[in-house]
Amino acid sequence: MSDLPLIQADRAVPPPAATTSTGGRRRRLRLLSRTDRVVITLMVLVPLLLVTGFVWLPAAATVLLSGTNWDGIGPLNEIEFVGARNYSDVVNNYPPFMPAVQHNLLWLAALFVVATPFGMFLAVLLDKELRGSRFYQTALYLPVVLSLALIGFVWQLLYSRDQGLINAVFGSNIDWYGDSNVNIWAVMVASGWRHVGYIMLLYLAGLKGVDPSLREAAAVDGASESRTFFRVVFPVMRPINIIVLVVTVIESLRAFDLVWVVNKGRNGLELISALVTQNVVGEASRIGFGSALATIMLVVSLVFITIYLATVMRENRQ
Amino acid sequence: MSRPRSQAEYLARLVPPSVAGINRRSLLAGAAGTGALLGTGLLAGCGDDSGGSDSKDVSLGSNQSDPKPKDVVAKVTDGFKTSSGIQVAVNTVDHNTFQENINNYLQGKPDDVFTWFAGYRMRFFAQKGLASDISDVWGKLSGYSDAFKKASTADDGKQYFVPASYYPWAVFYRKSVWQQHGYQTPKTLDEFTALAGQMKRDGLTPIAFADKDGWPAMGTFDILNLRINGYQFHIDLMAGKEAWTSDKVKKVFDTWAGLLPLHQPDSLGRTWQEAAQSLQQKKSGMYLLGLFVGQQFSNEEQNDLDFFTFPEIDPAIGAKALDAPIDGYMMARKPKNEANARKLLEYLGGKAAADITVKNDPATLVANTGADVSGYTALQKKAAELVGSATEIAQFLDRDTRPDFASTVIIPALQQFIKDPKDIGGLTSSIESQKKSIFTD
Numbered sequence: 001m002s003d004l005p006l007i008q009a010d011r012a013v014p015p016p017a018a019t020t021s022t023g024g025r026r027r028r029l030r031l032l033s034r035t036d037r038v039v040i041t042l043m044v045l046v047p048l049l050l051v052t053g054f055v056w057l058p059a060a061a062t063v064l065l066s067g068t069n070w071d072g073i074g075p076l077n078e079i080e081f082v083g084a085r086n087y088s089d090v091v092n093n094y095p096p097f098m099p100a101v102q103h104n105l106l107w108l109a110a111l112f113v114v115a116t117p118f119g120m121f122l123a124v125l126l127d128k129e130l131r132g133s134r135f136y137q138t139a140l141y142l143p144v145v146l147s148l149a150l151i152g153f154v155w156q157l158l159y160s161r162d163q164g165l166i167n168a169v170f171g172s173n174i175d176w177y178g179d180s181n182v183n184i185w186a187v188m189v190a191s192g193w194r195h196v197g198y199i200m201l202l203y204l205a206g207l208k209g210v211d212p213s214l215r216e217a218a219a220v221d222g223a224s225e226s227r228t229f230f231r232v233v234f235p236v237m238r239p240i241n242i243i244v245l246v247v248t249v250i251e252s253l254r255a256f257d258l259v260w261v262v263n264k265g266r267n268g269l270e271l272i273s274a275l276v277t278q279n280v281v282g283e284a285s286r287i288g289f290g291s292a293l294a295t296i297m298l299v300v301s302l303v304f305i306t307i308y309l310a311t312v313m314r315e316n317r318q
Numbered sequence: 319m320s321r322p323r324s325q326a327e328y329l330a331r332l333v334p335p336s337v338a339g340i341n342r343r344s345l346l347a348g349a350a351g352t353g354a355l356l357g358t359g360l361l362a363g364c365g366d367d368s369g370g371s372d373s374k375d376v377s378l379g380s381n382q383s384d385p386k387p388k389d390v391v392a393k394v395t396d397g398f399k400t401s402s403g404i405q406v407a408v409n410t411v412d413h414n415t416f417q418e419n420i421n422n423y424l425q426g427k428p429d430d431v432f433t434w435f436a437g438y439r440m441r442f443f444a445q446k447g448l449a450s451d452i453s454d455v456w457g458k459l460s461g462y463s464d465a466f467k468k469a470s471t472a473d474d475g476k477q478y479f480v481p482a483s484y485y486p487w488a489v490f491y492r493k494s495v496w497q498q499h500g501y502q503t504p505k506t507l508d509e510f511t512a513l514a515g516q517m518k519r520d521g522l523t524p525i526a527f528a529d530k531d532g533w534p535a536m537g538t539f540d541i542l543n544l545r546i547n548g549y550q551f552h553i554d555l556m557a558g559k560e561a562w563t564s565d566k567v568k569k570v571f572d573t574w575a576g577l578l579p580l581h582q583p584d585s586l587g588r589t590w591q592e593a594a595q596s597l598q599q600k601k602s603g604m605y606l607l608g609l610f611v612g613q614q615f616s617n618e619e620q621n622d623l624d625f626f627t628f629p630e631i632d633p634a635i636g637a638k639a640l641d642a643p644i645d646g647y648m649m650a651r652k653p654k655n656e657a658n659a660r661k662l663l664e665y666l667g668g669k670a671a672a673d674i675t676v677k678n679d680p681a682t683l684v685a686n687t688g689a690d691v692s693g694y695t696a697l698q699k700k701a702a703e704l705v706g707s708a709t710e711i712a713q714f715l716d717r718d719t720r721p722d723f724a725s726t727v728i729i730p731a732l733q734q735f736i737k738d739p740k741d742i743g744g745l746t747s748s749i750e751s752q753k754k755s756i757f758t759d
């Protein structure tokens with residue numbers, strides 16, 4: 001009796017297996033009533049339709065539109081196809097594009113090298129059950145609750161050249177948001193501030209799940225703190241490490257709100273996502289050109305998604 | 319500890335109750351405090367979106383999001399309600415957001431009447447059928463000069479726009495500062511440069527300047543172009559007919575590069591409000607901006623604000639042309655309450671609405687000449703005279719050309735120029751080649 005739900009759950013999760021296997025039809029009928037099958041079909045179909053309708057169709061439409069010169073106004077049959085001209089324009093005839101690619105890479109590197117390890121470090125510290133660790137957790141996690149747009153606004157109060165807190169306190173005259181050599185770093189500090197809290201919480205949750213007996217065993221064997229972490233705890237946390245890695249990549253590709261709030265992604269803050277928005281969403285309506293930029297971004301994202309999926313699938317197979 | 323076998327098992331391990339419970343509780347307390355602080359400020363920005371189908375209703379999409387102009391819109395619509403009994407649902411959206419979303423807004427479910435500007439885009443929307451012909455409303459309007467009627471007319475010869483207000487771009491200064499130092503209004507570029515140099519020696523920032531948002535620098539480009547090459551060249555350049563690589567355009571940038579050291583430095587991180595405040599705080603000597611600069615001055619300081627039109631550069635061209643963008647109203651393509659919308663437009667273009675505007679906003683000039691302008695401040699009277707005496711009126715760079723060209727090419731290009739004023743040749747050829755990819759038809 002007690003293992004019946006378990007079997008049911010196992011059979012019910014992968015529906016393709018249920019339809020492709022040829023034997024044992026009678027037994028399956030016994031396990032899955034008509035209602036079950038309707039429910040399962042709905043549970044598969046509804047998300048499938050949603051994903052197709054809201055993710056894949058728009059993505060395909062974007063790729064299609066990137067070959068046109070549509071301006072976003074008027075009927076679809078007036079769209080003219082221009083071949084790969086948008087792509088050659090993006091690369092050869094659009095000064096903000098190359099800086100945008102560089103900034104995206106820089107963003108990824110900064111989050112990966114500085115913000116993520118720092119968040120993990122904080123998580124390890126907080127895992128030590130310090131006094132007031134709940135306060136620290138809350139304080140460090142608070143920025144994550146705020147939207148990046150709001151964070152951009154909050155930091156603007158610090159960064160403003162003439163009226164900002166930083167220049168007022170230090171008597172400096174640095175144009176934090178306006179100088180194109182400085183502003184990308186200033187914005188990344190603000191973005192990292194939020195990212196650290198996010199990674200900290202993810203990692204802390206993972207650390208709490210590590211079996212304490214592992215550490216005890218390591219301690220009995222005479223391993224130092226850092227050795228225990230790098231040789232025992234870190235490898236055990238492999239799944240969460242992958243999640244942290246993926247979150248970092250996603251965050252760096254998604255980076256948009258902050259630069260948009262600061263100066264609409266211009267003058268040293270170009271990011272591919274901001275350029276897409278400038279061209280497509282704004283009054284400009286260079287839909288075709290913006291779609292070409294979006295397609296380039298899609299391809300870059302696909303590379304990371306493929307790597308991630310490949311890793312996860314290999315993980316599952318083992 | 320064994321590795322989790324399934325994802326469900328894995329996820330179940332992720333958040334031990336000790337962490338989850340405590341964290342959530344303390345987080346909520348913190349978040350509630352922050353929310354209370356931030357919420358008050360944010361909610362004020364939300365618009366009212368209650369467009370009813372009642373025949374006593376009409377909706378107005380407004381981009382007048384700054385406090386003073388917003389208040390004026392409210393008073394004008396109150397006036398309309400008193401005179402006609404029709405309730406106006408005003409849907410106010412942040413000025414820049416409104417402008418950026420205009421395509422989607424007009425093709426979706428726009429309000430019956432919406433705020434917009436004269437110029438290239440007005441004619442474009444009319445041509446694309448995104449706005450309605452309101453020539454019949456114009457038949458009932460009076461008090462508009464031919465220049466304004468022409469600015470409201472699309473390429474098909476019909477009117478699609480009701481002008482409400484306009485404002486000139488000029489060089490603003492504080493009289494008290496100028497009296498203190500004994501400055502005189504410059505008549506030529508040389509006098510202007512000499513004056514700015516004197517201001518620098520007197521410890522002032524000669525010309526306040528800000529271009530964080532990308533558009534204020536267009537005003538500087540426009541006025542230099544109008545003074546050096548004249549109005550017709552401005553129109554042709556904006557229409558994509560003239561080459562940006564021409565010597566005429568290069569001369570504009572050259573002249574600007576000469577003036578740039580006299581401008582407030584680090585302009586790309588500054589908003590126009592901050593630059594205007596440096597003028598208001600007597601740290602800067604002058605500021606080329608629209609009349610709306612007055613919004614950053616208190617009521618007592620309004621009398622201390624004065625302006626002169628940008629001085630002559632080429633005697634053959636003179637100094638009679640200027641940017642004076644016209645703001646006004648248009649009607650959506652399929653208004654829900656068309657009859658009420660036309661009534662509202664007639665009211666908005668009439669004398670009564672203009673009188674209310676004059677009374678309540680010292681920074682605008684009303685387009686209707688029939689309005690009672692005895693309430694104008696000295697500054698407004700002078701501004702109205704300036705525009706009245708102008709030989710040609712340009713609308714402003716981003717209103718006189720394609721928006722995709724203005725926002726995706728010109729803004730980055732002008733910011734690049736401000737960063738590195740030396741490479742004018744490279745800059746203009748980059749603009750020209752991008753222009754060719756945009757002006758294809």
